[in-house]
Amino acid sequence: MEAPAYRQGQKEGCRQAPVSDPELAPERRREELPRGRTLVVREARPTDLAALQGFYRELEPEDIYRRFFTSRMPDDTFFERLLAASDQGGGCLVVEVIEPDGSTSLVGEADHQPASGAANELGIVVGEDWRGWLGRYLFDALLEDAAAKGHDDLEAYILASNRPMLSLTRAHHHVLVGDNDWSVVRVVVGTHSDTPVWVDDGVRPRVLVEVPGGHWHAAAEAERAGLRVLACPGPGARSETCPALHGEACPLAEEADVVVVSPRQNDAEWATLLEAHERCHPGVPVVIDGRNRATVQGRVKLPADDHEAIVALIETVEATSGCQSEESTSKGSAHE
DSSP states (O other), X not given: OOOOGGGTTOOTTOOOXXXXXXXXXXXXXXXXXXXXXXXXXXXXXXXXXXHHHHHHHTSOHHHHHHHHSSSSOOOHXXXXXXXXXXXXXXXXXXXXXXXXXXXXXXXXXXXXXXXXXXXXXXXXXXXXXXXXXXXXXXXXXXXXXXXXXXOSEEEEEEETTOHHHHHHHHHTTOEEESOOOSSXXXXXXXXXXXXXXXXXXXXXXXXXXXXXXXXXXXXXXXXXXXXXXXXXXOTTTSTTTOTGGGTSOOHHHHTOSEEEEOOOTTOHHHHXXXXXXHHHOTTSOEEEOTTOOOOOTTOOBOOSSOHHHHHHHHHHHHHHHHHHHHHHHHHHHHHX
């Protein structure tokens, strides 16, 4: 499917400005397509029920499985929930193609809805003939919708075999939520910037893990113990957008209680990252993952495979750091 003219020369990762004309509300975006057609991204409305159901019925079984983790078609309750998303603290956008004769067809849907996690959960699906550029275009519009409604992050559960969806969230610099389920990946993306932020849900300590690939072996145990874990793939995967590697504070590291790093041996970027954390986030302790063969002088190294000991040591490091910070603050106030 041919992409609209705006794609020509578009800078990678650049989001298009949403439609702001009040006369087009609830329209989000509009693009003129070849052969006199028009593509519109807009809020879903109650009259879209039949079109949404028809769109999902035309999807291949594999698409249904990727979206719902089952091959069964969703029931009417799912579609009713989509159409009511805006009233429940979420949002639902549809992509409509308008033909020269005025007829229309629905070719994509994206939504974010309150879920069991701290952030709204997102879902997205694009018709087979429109894949390649429309997914990212619609995803950007969904992030803008969530940001406008006050959501800093969105999260998604993605099958590990769903490479197109993982590529989409990875392009938006996702981080992984602590889990050891290799069949399903839980990711978080930011709506305002390239870096997500911690959700202020009161769960502490917060542990940011810098590990190649984003999968940390002790994540599940740490989550069960009450720690909040987010894992970043580290240098290589996001070197161009990593704030710390550019001398800037990282929102995730800055608000973390402990940073766990699993550096690649003899890798200059990982060595730079360690130095960057010390320089940009001096009050946040950094420890080395025990399974990593690298030994970094002056850094605490976690046990290799004793997950309970890993959790205990992280809690000790976090508590010690907190005491030191309070003592420094107290001395500073007294001096003033």
